[in-house]
Amino acid sequence: MAEPAKDLHKKEAETPETGERTRERKVYAPAVDIIERKDDIVVIADMPGVDERSVDITLEKDVLTIYGKVEADAPEKHVLYFSEYGIGDYQRVFTLTDEVDRDKIQASVKNGVLKIVLPKAAAVKMRKIAVKGEA
Amino acid sequence: MLWQDLERFGRFVDPWREFDRVQRALSRWTSPSAIEFPAVNVWVAGDTAVVTTELPGVDAKSIDISVVGRSLTLRGSREPEALKENESYHRRERWRGEFTKTVELPFDIETSKVEAKFSRGTLYINLPRAETDKPRKINVTSD
Numbered sequence: 001m002a003e004p005a006k007d008l009h010k011k012e013a014e015t016p017e018t019g020e021r022t023r024e025r026k027v028y029a030p031a032v033d034i035i036e037r038k039d040d041i042v043v044i045a046d047m048p049g050v051d052e053r054s055v056d057i058t059l060e061k062d063v064l065t066i067y068g069k070v071e072a073d074a075p076e077k078h079v080l081y082f083s084e085y086g087i088g089d090y091q092r093v094f095t096l097t098d099e100v101d102r103d104k105i106q107a108s109v110k111n112g113v114l115k116i117v118l119p120k121a122a123a124v125k126m127r128k129i130a131v132k133g134e135a
Numbered sequence: 136m137l138w139q140d141l142e143r144f145g146r147f148v149d150p151w152r153e154f155d156r157v158q159r160a161l162s163r164w165t166s167p168s169a170i171e172f173p174a175v176n177v178w179v180a181g182d183t184a185v186v187t188t189e190l191p192g193v194d195a196k197s198i199d200i201s202v203v204g205r206s207l208t209l210r211g212s213r214e215p216e217a218l219k220e221n222e223s224y225h226r227r228e229r230w231r232g233e234f235t236k237t238v239e240l241p242f243d244i245e246t247s248k249v250e251a252k253f254s255r256g257t258l259y260i261n262l263p264r265a266e267t268d269k270p271r272k273i274n275v276t277s278d
Contacts, residue, residue: 009174031228031229031230032226032228032229033216033224033226033227033228033229034224034225034226035216035218035222035223035224035225036222036223036224036225037219037221037222038221038222041225044216044229046191046192046229046230046256047191047256048189048190048191048255048256048257049189049255049256049257050255050256051255074178075178075180075185075259077180078178078179078180078183078185079178079179079180080176080177080178081177081178081179081184081241082176082177083176083177084170084174084175084176085174085175085176085188085189110192111191111192111193111194111195111253111255111256112189112190112191112192112255112256112257113191113192113256
């Protein structure tokens with residue numbers, strides 16, 4: 001096993017307060033990296049089984065919701081002999097602290113990895129005040 | 136797994152129930168932490184097995200699959216995002232680095248007929264049973 005340790009088990013997403021889902025299946029919280037860059041914030045999420053058609057991203061006020069629908073693709077006529085991981089949808093919700101330029105959000109999916117680029121709004125970029133150390 | 140199980144579930148498999156059933160059965164004798172990365176699921180139908188594993192963001196060409204006897208070994212790696220100056224992580228949860236995993240299958244594998252497919256971050260490996268490993272049918276003659 002390589003370093004650093006990998007979190008092997010998928011974490012189940014918390015049940016939303018609004019109630020249960022109609023689809024009876026597990027929902028996992030995907031592991032994410034969030035990187036802050038000079039002009040944007042990048043969210044990268046591991047969502048194997050998801051492609052560009054099955055992922056939904058919504059930004060309402062400052063709440064960013066990622067939802068990925070995964071279809072079960074059990075090999076035909078095969079029986080599960082042993083199982084170390086489960087399959088289900090993905091959901092994760094973030095509250096953004098910075099103002100984001102909503103019109104310029106970009107998202108892509110490649111090899112089961114979702115990448116969202118959230119450009120910072122111009123107002124936020126300007127608001128940054130440089131602090132100098134006293135001489 | 137008993138062969139009667141195979142017949143019972145062979146016609147119609149509800150994958151969700153299957154996952155729950157097998158995971159429950161498995162957890163009786165292995166603690167979850169005993170599983171090595173990456174986690175795999177093994178499917179069996181008669182003389183073929185299908186091994187699936189989730190490797191999002193891994194380059195398909197860099198995955199090394201080798202088969203000896205009844206064991207399958209997977210090797211690969213995933214590089215972390217390269218950060219430039221003035222860039223920083225707010226969260227860092229995704230796995231990175233190298234992995235090696237060996238899976239024991241219920242039968243010897245026909246190494247020349249192994250096929251693998253990588254789709255949406257999931258690897259599917261098709262492993263047919265070796266001809267030499269298949270049970271022989273013996274005819275009984277009566278005089």
